[in-house]
Amino acid sequence: MARPDKVEAVDEIADRFRGASASVVTEYSGLSVAQLKELRRSLGDNATFRVAKNTLVKRAAADAGVDGLDELLAGPTAIAFVTGEAVDAAKALKKFAKDNKGLVIKGGYMDGRALTSTEVEKLADLESREVLLAKLAGAMKGNLAKAAGLFQAPASQVARLAQALADKLAAEGAAAPAEGDSAPAES
Known part of the structure; x- marks a missing residue:
């Protein structure tokens, strides 16, 4: 029997996957609480950054119909759920990862397919939609x-x-x- 708090967490993560235009999977080992707070602030209103257990994320991804993330879900994992422009969030994550070596971009999910870390970085190198x-x-x-x-x-x-x-x-x-x-x- 699953614990209610875990069921609720899986449902919340699955809802975020469904409502996101893109998701970026990261490893955050070595980051302090203050650095995570700074990262969340740098993402702005277009993305939310959530630390989650890998088993819960795997179940939530399966519930939301997101395939291809299982290999990325190893070690301490946090996911940026992007609701706005994926380019802006990818730029913010790449810049933060450059300044803070504790953040590693593992990959992501966008437009119905999994992305490698290289593809996420290429996305970050694009100019914004307005430009x-x-x-x-x-x-x-x-x-x-x-x-x-x-x-x-x-x-x-x-x-x-x-x-x-x-x-x-x-x-x-x-x-x-x-x-x-x-x-x-x-x-």
Whole structure:
């Protein structure tokens, strides 16, 4: 018979797996309570960092339909459940791990598949969604400006040609009466 507190813990972890856009599995050995508090603060509101027993996490992952994490669940384990942008949380974890050698990123889970630690680090190296969207918008704006210039070019060439023709006709018209001054005599 399972103890009620463990059943409740498994249910809570399973709910977090279901509600998370991504999860990052870490090892936290050697970190103090103050460092864990600092890590939680650096993750912000988009992620929660939870220390859990491996057996409970395995059961919760199975309940939530998360496969591929069993090999990551060895040693002291803590999981960052990301509800916002996975890139931001991965960046915060990578930066914290760089500054604090006690935190080791083991891997993660996102978009229905397990991630290796290398894939999590690659995710951390991506630029944020807002930056990528801004770059895309800038590229699109540049291409639209180029297209507008190309579409405008024939019309402006026709306008310059028409102006040159009008100037030429005006010059010829002004020159024609000057030649005609010695024209026919009066009768």
